[in-house]
Amino acid sequence: MKPLSLSMSAFGPFASSQTIDFTELGNNPLFLINGPTGAGKTTLLDGICFALYGKTTGNEREGSQMRCDMADDSVLTEVTFHFQLGSTGYRIRRVPEQERLKKSGDGSTVQKSEAQLYKIAPDGSETLIVASKVSDATAEIEALTGLDVEQFRQVMVLPQGKFRELLMADSKAREQIFSQLFQTHIYKRIEDTLKAKAADIRNLVKEQRARRDGILQTAALTSDDELTAELSRIEPEFAAATAAKEQSVAAHLAALKQRDSAQQLFAEFTRLQELQAEALSLNEQQAQIATQTTRLEVAKQALRVKPLLDNALSREQEASVAAAQRDSAQLTLDAAKLALSHAETAAQEIIPLEHKLREVEQQNSHLSALVPQLAEFASLEQALAQAKEILQHTKLQGQESKTALATLVEQRGHCENQLPALQSQSEQQLATAQALQQHRHMLEQFKQWQQICAKVAHTQGVLEQVGLQGKALNTQYQAASTAYKSLQLKWFQGQAAILARELKPHEPCPVCGSSAHPHPAVSHEDLPTDLQLQAAQDAEALALDNLNKARAEYRGLQKQLETQQHQANELATVLGDKVELSLESHSQTLERLMQQAKQADAAAQALQQLQQQIKTLQQQESTLAQQLELERERYREQEGKVERLSGQFAEKALRIPEEYRTLDVLNQAIAHNQQQLEQIKRQIDVLRTAQQQATEQSVAAQTALSAAIERCHATADLQAQAQQTLLTALDNAGFIDRDALREALLTDEQMQTLAEGIETYHRQCALNQSQLSQLTTKLSESTLPDLDALEALLTERLAQLKTAEEVWSQLNTRLTLLNNTQTQLAIVDQKAKSLEDEYAVVGTLADVANGNTGNKISLQRFVLSVLLDDVLLAATQRLHLMSKGRYRLLRKEDRAKGNKASGLELEVEDAYTSKVRPVATLSGGESFMAALSMALGLSDVVQAYAGGIKLDTLFIDEGFGSLDQDSLELAIRTLMDLQSAGRMIGVISHVSEMKEQIGTRIDILKTSHGSEIKVILP
Template identity: 35%
Template sequence: MKPLYLAMTAFGPFATMETVNFDDLGEHPLFLINGPTGAGKTTLLDAMNFALYGSSTGDRKGESMRCHHANDATETEVKFIFALGNAIYRVDRKPTQTTLAKRGDGFAKRQASAQLYKIIAQNGSPEEWETELLESSVTDVTKRVNELIGLNDAQFRQVVVLPQGRFRELLTAKSEDRESILASLFNTAEFRRIEEAVRERAQRINNEYHALKNQLKTQLENAGYQSIELAQEKLKADEEPIAETLKELNQLKATREQAQKDLTQAEELTKRFESLAASKQKLTALSEQAEAVAAAEKQLNEHDAAKRIQPEWLEFSRAREALSAREKALQQAKEQNEQAQLVQQQAIAELAKHKDTPAQIDKLKLAIDRFAKQLEDLENVNATLQELELKTHARNSAQEKKAAIATALEHTTDAITGTKVELTELNKAVQQHQNTEAKREQLQSQLQRLQQRDSLQRRIETEEGAVREAKTPLEEAKQTLADARIASQQLRLRWHQEQAISLAHELNPGEPCPVCGSKEHPAPAHSAQEGQLVTQEQLETADAQVTQCNSKLEKLRLKVNAAEATLASSQHQLKTHLQELGDLAKKSADSIQQDLTNLADLEKQQEQQKKALAEMNTRLEQLTVKEKKHREQATQFNDELHAAESAVKALESRLDTIDSDKTLRTLSVDEIETQRNTRRQQIDQLQTEHESALQRKAKAESQLASAKNAHETSIKEEEAARASLQAAEKAWSGKLVESKFIDSEAFSEALLDSELEAQLKQQVSEHREQLIQVNTAIEQDEQAIGDQTKPDLSVLLAKVDELKQNESSVDHILQSMRSKQEQLRNMIEGYQKLVTQSAELEHEYRVIGMLAKTLNGDNELRMSLHRFVLAVLLDDVLHEASVRLEQMTNNRYRLVRRETAGDRRQHGGLDLMVDDTFTGQEREVNTLSGGESFMAALALALGMSDVVQSYSGGIRIDTLFIDEGFGSLDSEALDLAINVLANLRASGRTIGIISHVSELKLRISKRIDVVRGVGGSTLRVG
């Protein structure tokens, strides 16, 4: 990331818009940001950090960065253009702020906003460059910046910006925090996912293995076996009883099948006897129905004869009905013709009444024209009168306005004079309280340094207490070790004595002593007291107790030494910090806090005065505008008065010309309109009645012609229907004579409806078929029975039921035995499969489980895979950092990585140490002095920048900003640090330094000067 352009408006101490074009400093500059305390040097870094992430390098909120000197109507805003490789981006960001409302009076709170653009063309000034919008919300812009730069807010402050009071953060960060920074810079999340994936797989395998073990145990318990071998023996032992039961079942089945066969044959013979009896009974019933069937056949024959002459009868009936209908239609047509002739005569007589209508209409139209002319003249007179009334009113109104505006102008002029006097007095009050911004920043810096002193003092008190607490168990442990050693020595002495007594018990007269070889034993050793003898186990336990106490003593001694070393380090830091404070150390943080409170009250009062001043300026502007407006209105109203008087005179002259005798003014427009409308209505009524009479005459003539045609047609149709009836009647009479029916009544009685005909036919047909079926069945049954007698089925049925019950009982026993055998076999097979799976999982877990533990840090180094990778990368960073640190410290210090964890309960691998060649020992980085810490942090940031860019093309760190810290260096160290930074500039880096050190002004020619003024600070680049 390389800065190109920065614009700040109403931001920090800058009341108006201030810009920095970094190209003015050179291609890859080493430049100094210079200015007095509180002028706003650090604000440049705050502005870049705020534009990118919405916060400052000192964790101040965006809304607190608004300049107190800014005009209330000016909005706080930062615009920052930077380059990432070949791509250029611009960020515009505004904080939440309160400014003058754009509409109406008062103030309005405006929410924070942000936009991110990509520069696509560079024409004109930087703010005129052509852009493409990428994001337009506060959250989305910050997220996209994180993705583009590859650093979040905290990481940016640690790697790119070393802000005031925080240059040691990256150097002294906790191992976990440093892991987060390195992981983001080097994009090593994939190794974390590998750790997690292997751990989850190992856990899943372990869970599956134990689940299988529980499942194996449960299967055996549910089956009621203590081992799988017993289950297998049971499965084999069940085969013989099952075979015997199957043999018994087959025998019962054969017996039952033979009995069933005998029963089936007996049932068939019984059915034959029953069928023969039923057929004979049915034959008797059919014989009784023969007479009724014969009557039905006769009735059907007569019906067939009637149907043969039925068409002629139907034709005769239809012709008779048609003639009757035609006679009725003829009578109706005759009546309609007579009615039409009567209507035509009435229409002709009505039309004769309207022969004078055209003349009447012409006379009425002439009257209407006279009324129209009279109405036009009256409307002209009335319009002139109305206009005259309006002009007269306008003249009077202009006279009143002229008088009113003269009074208002006098009041406004007096208000302007009074406001100018008040404004002069308030300006004097505001000028008395300027430049509080610099004083506030100075007090905040002093408060922060005093709070750091108080924090160190409290930490020293805590560490002194820790030393005292650590020494108490140390003394107790020394006494415990001494007691354990005495007890062990006494026990060992007693053991040696008891060994002599044991040998004495085994001596026999005349046999040599195994110790001295003598055959005489004048004074063998004996025990002075009765009791248990000391054993070898007791001696080993006593020695182990001594070893354990000694180990505990060493651990406590190391703890005391560590606590004393920590205390000494803190005391050294406090001493260094007090030296840096100087006379400020005599003050308390509470007094500085009270000064800040007083200053805040003063700023609040000043803010109220400024707001009142702005309101008064606004009121003066409004009064001036109001005065100008009143003068313009006075001129306007005077012109209107002259114009109105001229118009009144002109209208009065025109009215005398139009209506000189004033007769038109006595007439009413409504009366003339009423007369004219009455004549129009009379014309409309005459025209309507005349047209209606013509239409009725035409309609009557048309209806008469239609009625005549209909009457003639009806006469012809009646004659045709009568001829058709005569022909049909002749044909029917001929057919009736030829048939066997006496008359038409006999013919009608012979006809049957379709439903009765179908019933009779079905009756005859069914009787005939049933008679054939019954005779056939009787013959077949008598042949099948022969000379056999009817069997007794109850005996055979009882035998079959008994055999079925026996067979079912044995079959149930067999199925139960087979089911249990199958369940046992399935259980054994499932158990064996689970055993195989369990063995496979156990083998797999030996490999994956060990791998998961190793990758997740369960190893001698307490280092996970992710930390191992980061440790390798950190070694590269420390190598590059140490090259520069050696240059800045005359080869005294090198940065190294602690190989083992300082605390076995925590993961190691990323803790930093400093290798001091003067002492030949490694020590904690927090033991460095202020100047040494600054150089180490600077070297670490530079080394981080080099390695990050060499490993990842996605993250480019082309810029480094350093805020203070050089004041802690002596002249020689300062020369060495400047040389390192100059070498970086030669390699294509942009280095910005904020410092009060006067020697830097002589060594660095490129500068951004921050100039403090009464109304806010300004910038000068060169």
């Protein structure tokens, strides 16, 4: 990543907008960020880190705390950073949460945090990637750079006081950083995949084992040996039970067959007895069947004569009907002649009725002519009545409006009398409201003053406790430092004795090279070991770290106390003598003012309502007066209309008779005449119709009588012929008369029943004789069997069979279960064996890849260790130069204690002592050189590997002050070499030599109105 420009507004110590154009510094510059303490040098790095990730480089302040106190309220705190990744440019703008002035109106509002990220094309066009959401912007930056904020701080920025973090990081922390830089996540995914696969196989093996135990438990077994033993025991028992069952089945079948044969023989003896009894019964029915046969023959003879009887009866009926019709026709003719005589007499009334019809028609025509005149008369009468009603209603409305107007005038006068008192009360509203607002503001300040005073007391107490703790920690540090220095002195003093113990006769000394050792050094004290020395050094470092933390906390509390006291003094100055009063007194005053304000508000509201009411009453008076004048005008117009309609009504009344002036009466008279007309017409029609019908009926009756006489003669002849034919047939069939014939007749059902009964009897007789003969012959040599004895034998055999089957079933069930268990166990064992074989490969790979074997180095950490070796090789080249050939950085290859991850820890080789020791043993200046070398070597190697993240920028915040003159010159030379190789290096330092040797500078000027930035070029 290469910075192009940085703009900050109201950020940190920069009150106004400040911009740095990094392109002005030249290509790949080495520049110094210079300025007095507190001017804002580190704030430049904070601005870059905040723009990218929303965090500062030291992670000690939030973005919302970076607001410049000297900035104008109208200036928004924001940072814009323009940078380049490869050939693509990006611009990010980030605004922290802050108080800002409202865009319209007075007061302030909360500005929510926001961020915008743009992608800049080579032609300068911009594409919006993130619109406002800060989390989306941070995630996008992490995706673009491949670094989160912690990793950015360690590889691209060496923050003030934190340069040892990259150097002292353990394997786990260094693995996270390097995996991002070198994009080695694929190896981590291989580790996770193998681990998950091995876990799946282990779970499957556990499932198979659990399933195996479940199979044994289902069979009530505990082991394979128990299964084998029970199979060996139960198989012979099952074979014996099978044989016993087969014998019982055969015995049962034999007994069953014998019983069934006996039952069949017994049934045949029973059937023989039934046939013999049936033969006796058939012999007894023989006489009855003969009688029925004779009766059937007589019925058949009578059936042949019956049609002649039916014909004779039909002819008799026809003759009787013809005679009755003749007599009826004679009576009808007599009645028709009488009716014709009466109709001719009544027809003489038709002429008078026709005269009366003409008179009623003339009268009805006169009445109908009065209908339209009466309609006009009724319309005038209705209009006159409505006009009189409207006239009366208009008169009443005028009286009501006059009364209402008087009432409104009275109400308005009453309201105007109340105005002076309410106006006097409402005039006090503004003064009361102002006094209430001022007292509320003062009371809020008073409460703040009390709260701050309480915080001051609390902070003073905490400060005192922290001071006591600091003194104790200082004592502990002095003791630990003294112990470490004493132990270190003994260690150095004992190195000669340790070397002397390792000398061998006639071998050269590694110090002087002599083969003779006349006076080897001897130590009379127990020498400290490296572990003891390291433990003492760690104890000293821990005590110093605790002391520094306590001092930092104490300074923070002092600053907090000063701020709180300053705030309390400012509020006390504003409040003046009001601080002497109690909160209760201020609250009572506030309550009194609130009550007065409430009364004044009520009076003002009542005054406003009363004024509105008076205005409304005045409007109502005006409206009602206008309405009253309109009603008077309408009354005069309506009065003239009533007089005009009264004259027209009187004129119409003279033309219509008084008895017909009502439309209902006139209509009733017309309807009555119409009814008379209809009635007369109906009477005439009835008389004429009756005369015509009587004539027609007389002629028809005469014709019907002649036809009836002819039919009577014809039916009498047919009756005589049928009677003679019937008598002849009766005599021939042997019947005395008609009654004898009727007695001999049977219905079809009766004849069919007799015939079927006779036929059934003869068929039963033949069948009985045949079956009786066959069965008698078959059973001639047999005897009746003993069924009870055979049933008892069958029951005994069945019980024996059930017992044998129960024994066999129990053994068969158990044997089947055992065989199935044996088969299932074989399947489970085979599958478990396959899984175990697979786990032997996958599990081993997973353990090796995840660092669970040997030296506890995972696959990714192994790959990273190779990369770290390259980084350390590049870093050692620079450290070797800056340390004048004393130090080399090495990767610790010993396995860490316990289960702690290892493989990426660092050690330093000291050429002065030929010892390898932890990097924590380096001094402050040495640690800075090592960290600087580490950062530069990391930058070289990351860019050398394909797919790595390009680290072409490095910022270093302080650290050079801990170097001596020679080391400083070597460090500056290293940075210049790095700059010549195409890197941008930014250095923050107070060291004057840095300012002399680095001509390109960014000076931070500290002023009373905020810091300003100035670029100095050589």
